Amino acid sequence: xxxxxxxxxxxxxxxxxxxxxxxxxxxxxxxxxxxxxxxxxxxxxxxxxxxxxxxxxxxxxxxxxxxxxxxxxxxxxxxxxxxxxxxxxxxxxxxxxxxxxxxxxxxxxxxxxxxxxxxxxxxxxxxxxxxxxxxxxxxxxxxxxxxxxxxxxxxxxxxxxxxxxxxxxxxxxxxxxxxxxxxxxxxxxxxxxxxxxxxxxxxxxxxxxxxxxxxxxxxxxxxxxxxxxxxxxxxxxxxxxxxxxxxxxxxxxxxxxxxxxxxxxxxxxxxxxxxxxxxxxxxxxxxxxxxxxxxxxxxxxxxxxxxxxxxxxxxxxxxxxxxxxxxxxxxxxxxxxxxxxxxxxxxxxxxxxxxxxxxxxxxxxxxxxxxxxxxxxxxxxxxxxxxxxxxxxxxxxxxxxxxxxxxxxxxxxxxxxxxxxxxxxxxxxxxxxxxxxxxxxxxxxxxxxxxxxxxxxxxxxxxxxxxxxxxxxxxxxxxxxxxxxxxxxxxxxxxxxxxxxxxxxxxxxxxxxxxxxxxxxxxxxxxxxxxxxxxxxx
Amino acid sequence: xxxxxxxxxxxxxxxxxxxxxxxxxxxxxxxxxxxxxxxxxxxxxxxxxxxxxxxxxxxxxxxxxxxxxxxxxxxxxxxxxxxxxxxxxxxxxxxxxxxxxxxxxxxxxxxxxxxxxxxxxxxxxxxxxxxxxxxxxxxxxxxxxxxxxxxxxxxxxxxxxxxxxxxxxxxxxxxxxxxxxxxxxxxxxxxxxxxxxxxxxxxxxxxxxxxxxxxxxxxxxxxxxxxxxxxxxxxxxxxxxxxxxxxxxxxxxxxxxxxxxxxxxxxxxxxxxxxxxxxxxxxxxxxxxxxxxxxxxxxxxxxxxxxxxxxxxxxxxxxxxxxxxxxxxxxxxxxxxxxxxxxxxxxxxxxxxxxxxxxxxxx
Numbered sequence: 001x002x003x004x005x006x007x008x009x010x011x012x013x014x015x016x017x018x019x020x021x022x023x024x025x026x027x028x029x030x031x032x033x034x035x036x037x038x039x040x041x042x043x044x045x046x047x048x049x050x051x052x053x054x055x056x057x058x059x060x061x062x063x064x065x066x067x068x069x070x071x072x073x074x075x076x077x078x079x080x081x082x083x084x085x086x087x088x089x090x091x092x093x094x095x096x097x098x099x100x101x102x103x104x105x106x107x108x109x110x111x112x113x114x115x116x117x118x119x120x121x122x123x124x125x126x127x128x129x130x131x132x133x134x135x136x137x138x139x140x141x142x143x144x145x146x147x148x149x150x151x152x153x154x155x156x157x158x159x160x161x162x163x164x165x166x167x168x169x170x171x172x173x174x175x176x177x178x179x180x181x182x183x184x185x186x187x188x189x190x191x192x193x194x195x196x197x198x199x200x201x202x203x204x205x206x207x208x209x210x211x212x213x214x215x216x217x218x219x220x221x222x223x224x225x226x227x228x229x230x231x232x233x234x235x236x237x238x239x240x241x242x243x244x245x246x247x248x249x250x251x252x253x254x255x256x257x258x259x260x261x262x263x264x265x266x267x268x269x270x271x272x273x274x275x276x277x278x279x280x281x282x283x284x285x286x287x288x289x290x291x292x293x294x295x296x297x298x299x300x301x302x303x304x305x306x307x308x309x310x311x312x313x314x315x316x317x318x319x320x321x322x323x324x325x326x327x328x329x330x331x332x333x334x335x336x337x338x339x340x341x342x343x344x345x346x347x348x349x350x351x352x353x354x355x356x357x358x359x360x361x362x363x364x365x366x367x368x369x370x371x372x373x374x375x376x377x378x379x380x381x382x383x384x385x386x387x388x389x390x391x392x393x394x395x396x397x398x399x400x401x402x403x404x405x406x407x408x409x410x411x412x413x414x415x416x417x418x419x420x421x422x423x424x425x426x427x428x429x430x431x432x433x434x435x436x437x438x439x440x441x442x443x444x445x446x447x448x449x450x451x452x453x454x455x456x457x458x459x460x461x462x463x464x465x466x467x468x469x470x471x472x473x474x475x476x477x478x479x480x481x482x483x484x485x486x487x488x489x490x491x492x493x494x495x496x497x498x499x500x501x502x503x504x505x506x507x508x509x510x511x512x513x514x515x516x517x518x519x520x521x522x523x524x525x526x527x528x529x530x531x532x533x534x535x536x537x538x
Numbered sequence: 539x540x541x542x543x544x545x546x547x548x549x550x551x552x553x554x555x556x557x558x559x560x561x562x563x564x565x566x567x568x569x570x571x572x573x574x575x576x577x578x579x580x581x582x583x584x585x586x587x588x589x590x591x592x593x594x595x596x597x598x599x600x601x602x603x604x605x606x607x608x609x610x611x612x613x614x615x616x617x618x619x620x621x622x623x624x625x626x627x628x629x630x631x632x633x634x635x636x637x638x639x640x641x642x643x644x645x646x647x648x649x650x651x652x653x654x655x656x657x658x659x660x661x662x663x664x665x666x667x668x669x670x671x672x673x674x675x676x677x678x679x680x681x682x683x684x685x686x687x688x689x690x691x692x693x694x695x696x697x698x699x700x701x702x703x704x705x706x707x708x709x710x711x712x713x714x715x716x717x718x719x720x721x722x723x724x725x726x727x728x729x730x731x732x733x734x735x736x737x738x739x740x741x742x743x744x745x746x747x748x749x750x751x752x753x754x755x756x757x758x759x760x761x762x763x764x765x766x767x768x769x770x771x772x773x774x775x776x777x778x779x780x781x782x783x784x785x786x787x788x789x790x791x792x793x794x795x796x797x798x799x800x801x802x803x804x805x806x807x808x809x810x811x812x813x814x815x816x817x818x819x820x821x822x823x824x825x826x827x828x829x830x831x832x833x834x835x836x837x838x839x840x841x842x843x844x845x846x847x848x849x850x851x852x853x854x855x856x857x858x859x860x861x862x863x864x865x866x867x868x869x870x871x872x873x874x875x876x877x878x879x880x881x882x883x884x885x886x887x888x889x890x891x892x893x894x895x896x897x898x899x900x901x
Contacts, residue, residue: 056746081752093740094747096693098675105820110752112816122820155751334714356717364715371712374731388717414735428716 002026006063020218029192036215038417050084085155091147107158144320145176165197203236207253285310285467291340300326302491308467315482316471323491324471332364363434369425379409385431400427419450455481479511479523545672547829552668554836559660562854563653574878581881595666599659606655618646684811686754769807775800832880842873
């Protein structure tokens with residue numbers, strides 16, 4: 001189906017080639033997961049499969065990419081449109097039309113299929129993806145999961161033999177991601193479509209994979225999931241557990257791990273985990289009382305009262321569009337607030353402060369972190385932040401160095417990886433030394449090491465006694481990082497408590513280890529290692 | 539019956555009204571055209587963002603009138619007898635073309651300038667009406683396949699424009715988080731850089747998505763020399779024809795007939811080129827009675843005004859020297875009134891979703 005021969009791709013101004021000497025054969029009907037750190041060349045590999053690289057991006061290509069007998073050297077993406085379907089990270093960015101039905105038909109129109117065929121295929125695809133009731137809906141009004149399913153449907157209508165998905169679930173809540181992945185596996189099993197999918201959150205897809213491609217510094221290693229996971233630098237929690245416990249074969253799904261974990265669970269019930277929430281009650285660092293946010297006639301946040309404890313990390317969870325962002329903006333004071341009060345420990349309301357002073361009390365890292373950056377280099381951004389608060393030159397740069405060491409100061413902020421951009425914005429916001437820190441979906445696009453670095457940074461902040469609030473969809477990150485969890489639905493607060501209680505109780509939000517070790521309330525490998533000291537019943 | 543009218547019908551209708559407005563500075567007739575435009579838009583626009591943008595065109599039209607007046611006060615030829623604003627005049631030296639600045643503003647000259655502004659403003663309003671009644675995206679669907687490269691650029695522009703507004707809102711809010719203490723120039727950069735980068739990224743992503751889904755695929759077989767020959771002949775014919783129409787000394791045969799023949803050849807060239815870009819349409823926008831009626835009503839207005847122009851050109855202007863009340867060109871007025879028929883005789887458009895607020899909440 002796909003064959004790459006000695007593929008080397010180098011972009012015009014790059015020092016080293018992005019991909020080097022890649023040999024690859026992918027058979028029909030396989031589900032292939034591409035893993036790798038950000039900037040390792042994953043996206044280039046995916047882009048090469050439909051000719052997007054180099055026809056759209058530029059760059060020099062040596063070797064060949066042949067998909068279903070067509071060489072991308074002589075075929076542009078539009079000439080491959082009938083055999084390769086591509087779905088990107090942000091479905092909204094790729095929509096050409098306004099409504100679901102038109103979007104599904106668009107690709108077929110370009111391929112000049114007869115109208116009767118189009119009508120039939122649109123109906124079939126609507127049913128296949130379970131979106132028949134949305135046919136006339138405007139694309140912009142759909143939820144993230146629905147949009148992503150429409151985007152998949154829109155390429156499916158042309159009956160492609162290869163589906164290429166670049167992090168299709170990165171912006172979705174756990175339930176939305178499940179929907180999309182269920183759809184993809186169904187396509188592989190029922191229709192025999194070949195699927196190549198890149199994903200940071202491996203815990204979601206690894207179990208479905210036939211093959212894993214590990215991209216490390218431009219070189220591609222291919223193998224079965226268990227084989228690649230044995231040594232990969234990137235591993236989901238269940239694999240980390242398997243490696244720690246020394247299981248062979250290495251489990252990649254919850255089911256396999258749970259079967260292998262029976263002795264662990266027995267050992268755990270023998271020495272019951274003494275994991276309490278050792279902090280006891282903490283002083284509130286930021287208190288919201290009956291906060292309400294309305295946009296016209298839509299109520300985004302409905303009378304939420306919650307206290308965020310100083311020295312704790314609180315995770316804010318909930319569906320796409322459940323009011324998480326609105327609540328964070330209202331807490332910071334820069335966003336609209338229709339009713340209620342927000343209080344800092346000294347009784348002041350951040351909304352009454354001037355923006356410059358507000359920033360010293362409550363810092364917010366917005367969802368599109370790069371919105372805050374506008375200068376040409378990392379160094380200029382750091383200087384600007386220093387100047388804003390009268391710090392000595394180098395203060396912000398030093399902060400940045402602790403979060404993400406080794407960023408070249410002359411680099412343009414847009415050219416940084418997602419993790420580095422987040423670190424830069426975090427450093428800029430923390431240069432004001434705010435009392436409380438709020439982060440809106442910071443884990444989007446971060447790989448495991450970048451997430452671990454973020455966890456370390458946030459823990460250090462919390463240890464200094466600052467309240468930290470993080471909105472996120474990433475349950476593994478919550479398990480690792482958060483002390484407490486607040487769940488919103490339709491703008492209302494529906495659950496609040498220590499993360500082990502809230503997260504483990506919900507099938508959608510439970511992290512992998514909690515599922516493997518249930519009923520024991522253990523969320524992360526670190527907790528397990530603490531509960532079962534070395535040598536105990538491996 | 540609830541359906542969208544064919545977008546080309548709305549555009550033809552609006553363009554004929556714009557052309558009608560171009561023929562006259564008679565305030566009565568201009569007011570009638572504006573009235574017809576507003577009435578039809580209010581009756582037949584859907585709830586889409588484009589429908590709401592009509593107000594912006596109205597503002598733009600008013601700005602044009604005001605600009606024209608300001609220019610008149612600054613450098614215009616101030617003829618007439620009735621003084622309304624005595625201002626000193628400055629004579630620029632001859633090296634600056636001897637222009638006279640300011641000077642006493644007189645009613646006749648100011649009125650003439652305002653009406654010229656109103657003529658242009660009405661034409662802009664007609665374009666706004668077309669935009670409000672037929673979303674540009676739907677118009678692009680009926681765009682000739684041969685022009686797919688221009689079409690791609692237009693689709694990207696039309697799709698990304700609303701995103702641009704969204705990014706401005708988002709980035710401005712984000713600026714508050716950095717203290718918003720920037721000085722003016724810096725503040726502008728802080729807003730413009732992220733917004734432009736964001737918009738550029740989005741445009742590229744959309745163009746890539748369109749390409750990846752087969753936009754502008756070509757048949758392997760080229761159409762030989764027919765397409766270039768037809769297009770070249772057509773353009774040549776159109777040029778000669780326009781010259782013939784505008785220059786009264788050339789023989790009449792070189793005017794309209796050549797122009798029409800040239801345009802036909804151009805259309806033929808487009809059609810021939812379009813055949814090498816295979817494309818089908820999922821749901822063809824129907825063209826039936828209401829579409830014919832809409833287009834015809836626009837042409838009635840244009841023809842009636844054109845007839846008046848031939849018979850009694852003075853009645854289409856504003857009598858300024860001496861200043862009198864404008865005539866009422868009954869035939870033209872009746873013609874323009876006919877153009878209001880689409881407000882009641884076309885099918886009602888389906889109600890678009892009205893959830894802009896939900897989108898704002900997601901920002």
